[in-house]
Amino acid sequence: MxxxxxxxxxxxxxxxxxxxxxxxxxxxxxxxxxxxxxxxxxxxxxxxxxxxxxxxxxxxxxxxxxxxxxxxxxxxxxxxxxxxxxxxxxxxxxxxxxxxxxxxxxxxxxxxxxxxxxxxxxxxxxxxxxxxxxxxxxxxxxxxxxxxxxxxxxxxxGHPDVADRYAIPEQLYLEGIRRYGFHGLSYEYITRSLPIVASEVAGGRIVVAHLGSGASMCAIRDGRSLDSTMGFTALDGLPMGTRPGQLDAGVILHLITHKGMTADAVQHLLYHDCGLKGLSGISNDVRDLLASDDPRAKLALDYFVYRAGLALGSLTAAIEGLDAIVFTAGIGENSPVIRARICRQARWLGIDLDKTANAATDAAGARLISSPASRVRVYVIPTDEERMIAHHTLEIFRRQRR
The missing domain is CATH 3.30.420.40 (ATPase, nucleotide binding domain)
Structure with a gap:
């Protein structure tokens, strides 16, 4: 065996x-x-x-x-x-x-x-x-x-300093308060897959959108992460199922000093009661919101798409142009509606979807969903964080056996 x-x-x-x-x-x-x-x-x-x-x-x-x-x-x-x-x-x-x-x-x-x-x-x-x-x-x-x-x-x-730091005193940075970024195992898997499934853009300027209950986006150039929407914790960046994403730090100060909330209460609010759930008052699941006629569900989805569009523009600036977008994770892989809406908001980048390819429900594996006229290629590539973990575990196992 x-x-x-x-x-x-x-x-x-x-x-x-x-x-x-x-x-x-x-x-x-x-x-x-x-x-x-x-x-x-x-x-x-x-x-x-x-x-x-x-x-x-x-x-x-x-x-x-x-x-x-x-x-x-x-x-x-x-x-x-x-x-x-x-x-x-x-x-x-x-x-x-x-x-x-x-x-x-x-x-x-x-x-x-x-x-x-x-x-x-x-x-x-x-x-x-x-x-x-x-x-x-x-x-x-x-x-x-x-x-x-x-x-x-x-x-x-490996982020450059300007992407790694906050505008805070140096001592706090040395103590570890910096922008870490998350979903790295997913982004690494996508980056390693590109030479096989999309060789024409593998070494180019790419934004990967890992959209799930936890959501983030990453700017990649020449196979390296140069910036990401998440920062010190996995609360930052895009709105998520129950997390708010980008939030003025003054809101936290207000909740503590004027609302009298404890640190534990604020933590619970930010991790469990915000994001799509907080905006809609209905659900943290995009599928539920898409099926709902409630205007609050529409607001939550509009906000999610709007913020994803803003992040796409910002990350495109970080890598000085855009050759491809990759959608992955639960929402990114399975929601043609959300993909289409994000790409529609980014038409100014020259993105044009192939509606049939985007809507295909019988497609499996990686696929191109942009039209031949699109200046930016758009892909759906299923992620596999577990295989990435297995790869790194095997590397360390083999090193220890030498």
């Missing part, structure tokens, strides 16, 4: 996983299994598919059996061992949202690394605690297995 690498992408109510086989000799990665435990603490279920996409298990659990992420992780570990004849992966890669100032590349986890990542929990309270929980749990039960932390911030760490 070939060696395997397990990838875990843990959230507050779900644990996504993929299992990759390492081909003998060549070190190539082949997807063997993918799935997730979702609805943790409410309607927990486990679903997994094999490399052919066939469902190999679909189990529904009582809430009492999977009340939290730790219990879900234990259930996942038991099922994976049974499915893989008791064999344990040779390495496990984890998505970790924030690497802070200490990590500009992906690293093997030890006590020192884990302690530094714990300090960053307040900067990513929705993600970091859940990212670190499986690492701690596996270290407690399988201390000898290699675990690798793969950071969403790493891809952006």
């Amino acid at each position: 070939p060696d395997t690498i397990l990838v875990i992408n843990a959230g507050s109510s779900s644990i996504k996983f993929q299992l990759f086989e390492i081909a003998d000799g060549a070190g190539e990665l082949t997807l063997s299994l993918k799935g997730q435990i979702e609805g943790i603490g409410s309607h927990p279920s486990l679903i997994a598919r094999n490399k052919q996409g066939e469902i190999v298990t679909h189990r529904i659990f009582a809430v009492a059996d999977l009340p939290d992420a730790r219990a879900a992780l234990g259930q996942l570990a038991s099922w994976l061992r049974a499915w893989h004849d008791g064999a344990f992966p040779v390495a496990i890669g984890h998505r970790v949202v924030h690497g802070g100032p200490d990590y500009d590349t992906h690293v093997a986890v030890d006590d020192d690394v884990l302690a530094k990542l714990e300090v960053l929990v307040p900067l990513a309270p929705l993600h970091q605690p859940n990212n670190l929980l499986p690492i701690r749990a596996i270290r407690a039960t399988q201390p000898g297995v290699l675990q690798v932390a793969c950071f969403d911030t790493a891809f952006h760490r």
